[in-house]
Amino acid sequence: MIAALALCLVTAQQPAPRVLVWGGDAEGGAPFVEADPRDPSRVRGFDVEVAERIARGLGGDRRAQFLQVQWSNIDQSVERGDFALGLSGVEDTPARRARHAVTLPYFEFREVLAVRPADAGRIHGLADLRGRRVATLGSTIAYDLLMQARDSTGVLPISYDDDVHPYGDLVTGRVDAVLLDHIIAQRALRRRGGIGFVILLDQPVAIGHYVGVLAQANAVLRDSIDAVLREAMRDGSLKQIFRRWNVWDDTQRTFFERVLRTSETATGAATATSGQALAYVPSLARAAVVTLLVSILSMALAVVVGLTLASGRVYGSAVVRVATTIYIEIIRGTPLLLQLFVIYYGLAGVVRLPAFLAAVLALGLNYAAYEAEIYRGALEAVPRIQLEAARTLGLSELQILRLVRGPQALRYALAPMTNDFVALLKDSALVSVITVVELTKETAIYATNIGSWVVPGALCAVVYLAMSLPLARLARRLERRWQTP
């Protein structure tokens, strides 16, 4: 036992392996980071090569080791110590600089609009998009720009969780423009064979920079990395990386010269600082209203469809019983997330539902399956002898349901229904995947932009509780009122 412990200590004291663990999101894809098609266990992209160049530059035969992390969680993960350096098209923002150790910028990008070819002559900037739907990736500088433009010029920002669907929805007409980094826009255009939309490259909405992000306590390593990056700019190795990935142009040359000349710590487009955190409160309030609306409408749909399904199962013919059972089992047996995607994207070829309607439909039809089982159980819990007693009194089946079975079943169903509504309130967070910005999504955006989950998380929890607790209280009061002694 002691020998084993000693062995552990010796092992622990051995020098750390010479690796630079860096985090990025391969889901973001090329040219940043993507799984290598020839060997999907490896990643490739200009950020991969930048990380390798940094590791080499740090000396001692160090090599770079990739760790997959969700893009929006890079800041939190690096601060937790999951990896030393976050690189994956990480944007330079004042908030990030305030909360983390940030490297000097190594790439300059332009926030550019993409529009349908027919609109290219009419749209030159955000000012031309008053009242129009403009898509972007959540938690980005572009998103902040759109939020500012919403207040100043009246554009309607639509937030996505990925940077592929915005362009698809632009082509199909669900949105009128996309605002994102020019290399993301160019990649999307290449994927579509150069047709479907045009990029307003010459009229950038803003300029931004990619940086590496490290834990605040890791400033020494950050300084070493800065030195490596400067060296890579001087010796042309960074330029070669960008050339290989077709993202090099004259603006990068000017940008490199500026960085080397001033050793600047460039700042990106204006975004929220912690001091401006209060500015998010109205957005959170709006998102809370969306959550409440989605939940209430979905629950109403779930109750109506659930009652129909339950009636089918209890009173229907064999065919109806089988059909309702199949619906319930399919809906309960597949993820809600999948159902959301199918209704919003899968059906887009047949019927192009607005995101809000698709969200209410998906949640409502999903919860209907659960409600149906609650109502069926509640209907069957009413003693059969009471139904027979009602029959001997000459009541019709419909009257028995309305006057005897239904009212008693409702009492049995009330508690599980309340439970379901509270669950639905929280499940409504999933609808952000189809661009509906509700409370959790808005909180994530808020947290990413200020670089901390503490205040946004607490605020979000308070709002959810403020919505669910009164509901539980109302349900208890109703139960008490309906409870016969």
Place this chain on the structure above:
Amino acid sequence: MSAPPLLVIDRLRVRYETRDVLRALSLEVARGELVALMGPSGVGKTTALRAVAALQRFDEGQIVVDGFVLAPGPLPPESRLGVLRRRVGLVFQAHALFEHLTAQSNVTLALRHVLGKPRVEADTIATRLLSELDVGTRAGAWPRQLSGGEAQRVAIARALALDPALLLMDEPTAALDPARRSALGATLRRLCEQGRGLLVATHDAEFARAHADRLVNLT
């Protein structure tokens, strides 16, 4: 010429899968007559009452209630049983009161929704019925607040709401003490005096001998 019997059960046979629960039961109940259907538990007394109330299908024989004929085979749809429902009342052994309604509302339910009487009239009738059965003061009570004897009398009042000519009762003395049994006997006699026929399934021989006009033994 004497009046035709209120209830005629003729060679009634009920099978559950391969077992005969009732085989060739025949009996008659006249108006104003209290007939006790006797026999030990499991002999088919409840099944016979349920068949008369059209809650239970039967395989052979015939049941005629005041001219309404029930034939063997599947139960007719409720839409064709309206006449029977108004002629036959059934008091279940477990009373089967509607738990979400007060005693008063248990009685007014059929008055309002089957006979279509206005609320005030239904309430007047219910109050009279409950008072006649000595539970007038319990009109506002919920079923769970009633004692066994009270619940039974509310159930009788509910069954009488449609003023049926024939009242069926299943084991009415099962949960009653001797004093209550005697009071129940007097109540049933009074119902007979009103011209109703009563068929009471019971295994309580003493009660049957004391209050019934006729005993029919099932073995």
